[in-house]
Structures are given as structure tokens and as C-alpha cells.
Amino acid sequence: MRLRPLGSLTLAALLPFAALTACGGDDDPKPEVTALTDAFASGDFGDVDFAGSTTPGQVGTDYERLTKGLVDGLGGAKPTVTASAPSVTGTSAESTLTWTWPVPAKAWRYTSLVELRKKDGRWRVVWAPSAVSPELKDDDGRLDAVSLAATRADIVGTNGAHLVSQRPVVSYGIDKTQVPAARAGQSAKALAALLDIDAASYAKRVKASGPKAFVEAITYRRGEAPAAAARIGGIKGAVAIQTSRSLGLTKEFAAPILGTVGDVTAEMVKEHPDRYHAGDVAGLSGLEARYDEQLRGVPGTRVDLVGADGKVSKELFQADPQDGKPLRVTLDDRLQKLAESLLAGVEPASALVAIRPSTGAILAAANGPGNNGVNLATYGQAPPGSTFKTIDTLALLRQGLTPTSRVDCPPTITVDGKRFGNDSWYPASATGSVPLKTAIAQSCNTAMIGQRSRISHDDVVAAAASLGFGVDHDTGFSSYFGQIPAPASDTEEAADLIGQGKVLASPMVMATVMASIAAGKTVVPTLVPGQGDTKVPDGTKPLTASETEHLRAIFRTVVTEGTGRGLLDVPGKPVLAKTGTAEFDRDGKRLTHTWMIAAQGDLAVAVYVDEGETGSSTAGPIVEGFLRGR
Known part of the structure; x- marks a missing residue:
């Protein structure tokens, strides 16, 4: 069994029995016993009268020597010492001391005796090491404590x-x-x-x-x-x-x-x-x-009697460690390894999170080598770009639109003097009046911005909550659920609708959004079963069967006709997906965050790459590799 020093412990010394402090007078030895028990707790023997030529300083030095190994082994802990009413016989008295040392696993309790003598009308303590422990029968011994290490669990x-x-x-x-x-x-x-x-x-x-x-x-x-x-x-x-x-x-x-x-x-x-x-x-x-x-x-503890030669002469007490x-946790070792292997060659910061929609279990939470040890997977904060259109879509469905409802997708749109456009690769054939599912499949920014008169900020926040976004939970692990702050201007509101502005998300919460669509219910991710809050908050509007059907149809169209076509031939059940990019400036350069979220059967996944080209070209192959290799 391996030994190591115990952790630091503190325990306030209890005042000895109340009856002692209530008595006094030269005929009563109780006050002197009280002073002694107080001194054992404080280490200051200045208020104790000792018999013969013994001084408080000598006793203090002796007491420190006798107990230093024990006190240090217990991390500086102090004992609790109480006393019985002294038994008086003429000019002699004796009191039983009860010692309690705060050992982590189990307190160490024992008794000792202290003798008092009366001389010149005053009671004085007869100092002997045995007052500290009956095992200390001479001046050479001392008490020592070592820790018995508990086995750390897996x-x-x-x-x-x-x-x-x-x-x-x-x-x-x-x-x-x-x-x-x-x-x-x-x-x-x-x-x-x-x-x-x-x-x-x-x-x-x-x-x-x-x-x-x-x-x-x-x-x-x-x-x-x-x-x-x-x-x-x-x-x-x-x-x-x-x-x-x-x-x-x-x-x-x-x-x-x-x-x-x-x-x-x-x-x-x-x-x-x-x-x-x-x-x-x-x-x-x-x-x-x-x-x-x-x-x-x-940790457990063993208390030993140590002789002058430094060798243990007797074991006095042992409390076994409690392992x-x-x-x-919900991580799947195979999927976690797969996710990490897919990110291994990605130079920028990156993350992949996979969730089981039916339960919310996080099966993989991988961080790429470019993160430098930072947990972006569950706690990263970046604008989600067009993956946020999953939330816009639900808000629009709740205003009566369907996948085939037509929306206007102009090449550009101007809001309060700021011009917004679609990505450079956006197909001209998908502009003008197009079905909602086409606008989402091709990721039309102007169509979403043009709908801001139809869906309010509150509508978007409510839709987000239904998909597990923007509502904090104490999950029992480091997690970030995203934010949609109230916009300060019309242009900020427009930017929010395409996942920029002040909207922020983690890969975990975007995987949660897609998991909620796949499950047809609000998913709350979990990593440590039985820990944290996994309850959907009161007031969150549940997804209806119709909403779920429409959402699945629209995000299946992303794969069959839109930016997620790279996932069309993935074997197995139909894949749902949404890509996203979000522009930002760093060191004087305009760069792009890239995203892709997808679901297939009872699996939802989000991939984020801090710097890339497009969601489909940068994050897409990683998602594809994960779905094919799972």
C-alpha cells in the first residue's frame, strides 16, 4: 500500500466540559484541567501552572515534539480534548482526558490520564508525555501519522x-x-x-x-x-x-x-x-x-508510535482508505476516436460533437489539435452562420409557412443603409420567388432577412428554445447553449437572422438543434448521467408532429438539392443537414468560420472549423467521414 501525506484538515477544538469552567477556587482542580485542555488545542501553555520546575515553555516544546508528526500528517489539524471531573484524594487529583483527532476516514479517539498535585494551596499539573497518549511512556517516543492512499476511480x-x-x-x-x-x-x-x-x-x-x-x-x-x-x-x-x-x-x-x-x-x-x-x-x-x-x-490513515531511532515501534490506529x-459518462470510445482522427489533420481550431437524439447522450465531443487544449466542442462560442436558419425555419413554420410556401430571394437586400447579399457561389437559378425549402437548401441569406417583418425577435427566441438553443442548463459539465440577445438596430436584427450579429453558439448546441429536429422534441444534451438539469424548461413550446415533418423535409432537401449534396450517397437512412459560414475579421483579414450540422437515424452531429472556405467544402467532408465511419 502506497503512503503519502494526508490532505490538510482543520477542526476547532471543543471547550472541555462546561462544568469545569463554572467552578473555581484553590480547592478545586477543575480550572487547571480546563487550562490544560485548552492548551492542548491551542499549543499555548502559558495559562497552565505546572508542578516542580517544569515551565510552560518546556511543555510547549515537548508537546510539539510529541505531536508534530501527527499534526503534520493530518495537515495541521488540531485535536479536540475533553476531561472528566477530577477525582481528588487529599493533595492529589486525577482526570481522564478524551482525545479526538480528525482523521479523514474515521476519527481517532482514545483516553489518557493527567495528574495534579496541590502545594501551597494551589493545584498544579504534573507534566508527563503520557497525558498526550498512554503509549508515550518516556521522553523518546512520538506520534506520527501517514496517509494510506485511496485508489482513484476510473x-x-x-x-x-x-x-x-x-x-x-x-x-x-x-x-x-x-x-x-x-x-x-x-x-x-x-x-x-x-x-x-x-x-x-x-x-x-x-x-x-x-x-x-x-x-x-x-x-x-x-x-x-x-x-x-x-x-x-x-x-x-x-x-x-x-x-x-x-x-x-x-x-x-x-x-x-x-x-x-x-x-x-x-x-x-x-x-x-x-x-x-x-x-x-x-x-x-x-x-x-x-x-x-x-x-x-x-485517504486512510495510520498512526504510529515512533521511537528515538525514528523506527515505528507500534501501530496505534488505522483507518482504511475508501476508494x-x-x-x-455517455462518450462512446469508438466514435470519440473516429471524431478525433477526422480532426487530426485540421490545422485551424475545430470541433465535432455527436449526440444521440433519442436520449440526448453526447457520444463524441472532439477538439482538434488547433484548439491548443481549449474545449471548443461543448463550450466554444462563435457565430453559427447559416446553420442558424434551422431556427428561422421553425419560426416561419409557426407563422403558417410550409416547405412549399414561396419566399422572395433577391440577389441583395438593404437594411437601414447596409447591404446584405448571398454567398458568391449562390446559384442564380435559386433567386427570385422560390419555395421556402429551396431558399433553405441553397442557403439564401436575403430570403431570411426579408422575413424579419413576419418573425419577431421573440418568435426566433421561442423557436430556438424549442430546438434546445439559448436556454442554459446546469449540465454537470462545461457547456454553452448559445445566445440571441435583443438586437440594438435593424441591421443587427438582419445579421442575427443569418447567424451573425451577436448570435453565438457552441458545436454542442448546434448538434442539439439538429438532434431536436431528428427526434421531434426538445433535446437536452447530457454527458454525465444523473448529474445536472436535463429537464426541458417550463414554457418551452414543444415541436408538433406537423412542424417536425416539415423540418425534416426541408433539411432533407439541403442534401438532395442544396449545399449538403456531398452527403447524398452516405449509406443508411436519409441524412438531414445544414451548412453555414460566418465572416469575421482577424489580424486585418476577413476570414470565415465554417459549419455543418447533420442527422441520420438516431445520430446528430455538428462540425465547426474556425477558419475555412465553405460549410460544404471545409466542414462537410468531416461530417461525411464521421457518418460513413460510425
């Missing part, structure tokens, strides 16, 4: 795959017991150069560490260390330690979602001194951090 996927589990690793570092102190810094620099890490900072850590420390330089999964690591034998004090750590299936696997596990930071210890102590291992980000208490369990409990 994160388990929807198919039972252990997405995060204890996996073998090799830690490379300097063992300072194997190198002279004067040479430790030199060895550290040599190891850093061999392993290609920052030499100055690592050497500084090695020099600052204790004389018996192992100072880790870098850790690799077993079998993934560079070939140069085999040459550490030539560096004095350099060692490789085989151990295990909580790791994902691969280094990249859902990393921004699942998070990381590592040594607690100073900030964590300061914020939660009752939970963490320097040297503890805990979740640092993602689900590992949010559900750390469940996953890490409760963590697994966290179950």
Missing part, C-alpha cells in the same frame, strides 16, 4: 470502456540520495538536456528539494519515452521509476473534456485546506476536477 464510457484508468508510466528524474548535493544541479541539467525539457527551471527545483527527494523531470506512458531516455545511466542520480497514473486511452483522447490528474497546486491547498495537502494528487481540470471528490475517494467511485 471514468467509464457508454460501452463500458475505461476512458480514464490507472495506466503504466515511467517517471524520469533525479534521486538526490544517489548523487552528492554539490552535483545534483549538474545532473539535473544533464537529464533535462537529454529529455529536452527546460534545464534551468528543473535544476532549480532539484536544488530546492530535500536531500532525500526524488524530483520528477518528466513522465511518459510506458513505451512512449524517446530513445534518448535509455542513456540516463550515464547521469549520476538519474533514475526511471515504473509506476501508474490516471490517464486517458491516449494522450489526446477527449482530453479537454475528461481533464487531467496531477499534484495539487498551492492555490488548491489554500482554497480547500480541509481537502488538499501539498503532495496530494487530484483532478486539475475537466471532469476529473469537477468530480474529484467522487473519483479520489477518502473512489467510478464516474460514468
